[in-house]
Every structure is written in structure tokens, then in C-alpha cells.
Amino acid sequence: MxxxxxxxxxxxxxxxxxxxxxxxxxxxxxxxxxxxxxxxxxxxxxxxxxxxxxxxxxxxxxxxxxxxxxxxxxxxxxxxxxxxxxxxGDERQLRRMLDILAEKRRGLERQLEDIHALQNELDDVEDRCRDSLDALLARHSRDT
Amino acid sequence: MxxxxxxxxxxxxxxxxxxxxxxxxxxxxxxxxxxxxxxxxxxxxxxxxxxxxxxxxxxxxxxxxxxxxxxxxxxxxxxxxxxxxxxxGDERQLRRMLDILAEKRRGLERQLEDIHALQNELDDVEDRCRDSLDALLARHSRDT
DNA sequence: GGCGAGCTTGACGTTTACGTAAAGTAGACC
DNA sequence: GGTCTACTTTACGTAAACGTCAAGCTCGCC
Structure with missing residues (x-):
């Protein structure tokens, strides 16, 4: 670091x-x-x-x-x-801090999941998008 | 899916x-x-x-x-x-859409980086936290 | 037919995270 | 000594994302 x-x-x-x-x-x-x-x-x-x-x-x-x-x-x-x-801090405070840290970590983990889910959905859109584009271009080149 | x-x-x-x-x-x-x-x-x-x-x-x-x-x-x-x-959409629209998708993707990539950076910082805090706690407990057990 | 549960449309209120404009100060330069 | 630039405080404004009433409809049930 x-x-x-x-x-x-x-x-x-x-x-x-x-x-x-x-x-x-x-x-x-x-x-x-x-x-x-x-x-x-x-x-x-x-x-x-x-x-x-x-x-x-x-x-x-x-x-x-x-x-x-x-x-x-x-x-x-x-x-x-x-x-x-x-x-x-004393022992109680330190343990509490570790709890809070664990909770923050869970939040970040969820964000990671959310990002991966969104990436998959973008993949999905892109696939459909490329399919349409390919179809369009194929038609175009055939018509020339 | x-x-x-x-x-x-x-x-x-x-x-x-x-x-x-x-x-x-x-x-x-x-x-x-x-x-x-x-x-x-x-x-x-x-x-x-x-x-x-x-x-x-x-x-x-x-x-x-x-x-x-x-x-x-x-x-x-x-x-x-x-x-x-x-x-x-027509070809221009589809290409534009692919551009937008790429941009969204870059945003998600940056979020991934941000999350990893934050995770590292939480690691750092946790390390120091555990060190303090260990020192505290060691002192305590030695004093008994 | 009265009554409660759940739905509806307004309309105003609230919190967060600043933007923006006004008026003043303090140092650098000509 | 005047002017420029960058800083300061104070204060009001604003966009986003809802919360919080108020008042009315409508369905099912006793």
C-alpha cells in the first residue's frame, strides 16, 4: 500500500x-x-x-x-x-469495531454481487444488440 | 439466467x-x-x-x-x-448503443476497483484493531 | 348499510449534497 | 496605492428521492 x-x-x-x-x-x-x-x-x-x-x-x-x-x-x-x-478503546469497543467492520464487508460483498448481476445484464443487451446489427449488415451486403 | x-x-x-x-x-x-x-x-x-x-x-x-x-x-x-x-433501431443507433454499453461497463469496472480499494482499507483497520485487542488480552491474562 | 383494508390522487414537507451570489480580507505585483 | 487573484464567511437556492398527511373510491363481509 x-x-x-x-x-x-x-x-x-x-x-x-x-x-x-x-x-x-x-x-x-x-x-x-x-x-x-x-x-x-x-x-x-x-x-x-x-x-x-x-x-x-x-x-x-x-x-x-x-x-x-x-x-x-x-x-x-x-x-x-x-x-x-x-x-x-477498551475490549468492548474493539469488539464492536470488528463487528462494524464485518458489516461493512457484507455491504461490499453485496455490491460486488450487484455489479456482477448488472454486468450480466449488460452482456445480455449487448448480445441482442450485436445480433440485430449483424442481421442488418448481412442484409445490406446481400442487397449490393 | x-x-x-x-x-x-x-x-x-x-x-x-x-x-x-x-x-x-x-x-x-x-x-x-x-x-x-x-x-x-x-x-x-x-x-x-x-x-x-x-x-x-x-x-x-x-x-x-x-x-x-x-x-x-x-x-x-x-x-x-x-x-x-x-x-x-438503424445501424447508427445500434452502434451508439454499443458505445453507451461500453461506457457503462467502464463505470462498473471503476466501481470494482473502488470496492477492492475499500476492502483493502478495511483490512488495514481490522489488522490494527486485532493487534490492539491481542495486546489488551495478553496484558490481561498476564496480570491474572 | 356500515365498516375496515387497500387502493387512488393531490399537495406539501424533508433530507442530502451541494450551487451560487454577495461582501469582505490578504498577499503579490506594477 | 491600486488592482488582481485566491481565499474567507454568510446565506439563500436547488435537484433528487422520497415521506407524510388529507380526502375520496371500492370491494368484501357481517
Missing amino acids: SETLSPTASRERRTYSIGELARRFEVTPRTIRFYEQEGLLEPERRGQTRVYHEKDRVRLALTLRGKRLGFSLAEIREVIQLYDHAPD | SETLSPTASRERRTYSIGELARRFEVTPRTIRFYEQEGLLEPERRGQTRVYHEKDRVRLALTLRGKRLGFSLAEIREVIQLYDHAPD
Whole structure:
């Protein structure tokens, strides 16, 4: 793995402005501020302007990935909190976390099934489509 | 495949009321009416009440699957229209349809990547979680 | 004929995830 | 010192996907 959300691993000193991040991920600054408001990002403040670090960039990437999979921002926040609090807590909390993880996994498994089902259906459409096209072209070449 | 959206394959004469469908798929009747309003379902009318056939049931299943994958109702309607119009149209239309199919496929491929990436991240969290738990239990058993 | 269960059509309300416009600030450059 | 660019906050607007009443029809049953 090339990157992680673990705070101990953010050893690069690169920072980003809100505009840089926005261009990089093809979202608007407004979106990034909104994600902060929703507790998904926690940029540093230098004066009154926001300064984003690697940790924020990785979180944003995770957020957008979650969005592409249809997760709500609330669900994504949950996952991020799993990340941030993975190593701590008492036994009960850790076991609860493992339960939540297992549940998330089941959700992903179902999404995999759904994708395969949809792929099969697209195959079906494509087959019929190609059949029609072949018939059309055969008729055309015969008529010349 | 056990079922398809192809109209020629709906040879079963089973019908459903809106309430039956709603219970089956764990949605509200309101949701089903809304999907009709959005052009995703086209139930028969018997008097003033709606009568749903196999075709509608399959469409509803497809719709909910799409939703679980984060598709908008507009996108799902596109897919359904692909189904309904797959075998017809002139050459240009058929080629266009194949292009659209290829694009949908690319979207699904990306979702697969996203899912695998998220699974890896959950693995990561789980590892750290288990490490903490093991350390906790080891300390506990040593202290007894 | 009254009554409940299930259906119908409106119509307005709500949540999520931002868009957009207004007005102000702060640093870089000429 | 003025202007440009990029940032800031505040606030109202909006599209999607339904939820939530309200009011009325209609069928079966006692």
C-alpha cells in the first residue's frame, strides 16, 4: 500500500491550498468546505485560510471513492472514524469495531454481487444488440 | 439466467398489487408510484388500480439494484431503455448503443476497483484493531 | 348499510449534497 | 496605492428521492 490514513504515516510535509485540492480531484472548493463542515476533513488554519496536509488529501480521496459507491457522507464519516480510532478503546469497543467492520464487508460483498448481476445484464443487451446489427449488415451486403 | 427484462419472455401470468410488490422488496407503495412517475415502471390499469406484471417486478429489482450501487433514477432509466430498445433501431443507433454499453461497463469496472480499494482499507483497520485487542488480552491474562 | 383494508390522487414537507451570489480580507505585483 | 487573484464567511437556492398527511373510491363481509 502506498498510502494510509494513519496519522503516524503522514511524514511528507507537502501541503495544499483549497484550490489545489479542488483541481486535483475535480471538485469545487465549496464541496471541500462542505466536507469539512460535515466532519470529513480537518485542515489546519494559518491565519484564516485553510492548509491541507497529506492526511486531508487521503481522506478526500476516500470520501470521493465512497461517493462513487453510493455511500452517504454520514457513512463515509463512519469509515473515517474507524480509521482514526482503530488502535484505541477498551475490549468492548474493539469488539464492536470488528463487528462494524464485518458489516461493512457484507455491504461490499453485496455490491460486488450487484455489479456482477448488472454486468450480466449488460452482456445480455449487448448480445441482442450485436445480433440485430449483424442481421442488418448481412442484409445490406446481400442487397449490393 | 432465470429472468430477463425482454418483453417476449414475460410468459408468466402472475400479477401483483402495489402492496404485494412493496412488501416483497421492502419499499413503500409511495416509492413504487414515484418510480412509475419517473418512467421506470409501467403497470397495467384495471379500473383505477395498478396491476403489476413480471416485467414490472423485474424492472423494480433492477432499479433497486441500481440504487444500491449509487445510480440515480435517471441513469437506471437509461439502462432500462437500453433493454427495451436493444433489438431495434438503424445501424447508427445500434452502434451508439454499443458505445453507451461500453461506457457503462467502464463505470462498473471503476466501481470494482473502488470496492477492492475499500476492502483493502478495511483490512488495514481490522489488522490494527486485532493487534490492539491481542495486546489488551495478553496484558490481561498476564496480570491474572 | 356500515365498516375496515387497500387502493387512488393531490399537495406539501424533508433530507442530502451541494450551487451560487454577495461582501469582505490578504498577499503579490506594477 | 491600486488592482488582481485566491481565499474567507454568510446565506439563500436547488435537484433528487422520497415521506407524510388529507380526502375520496371500492370491494368484501357481517
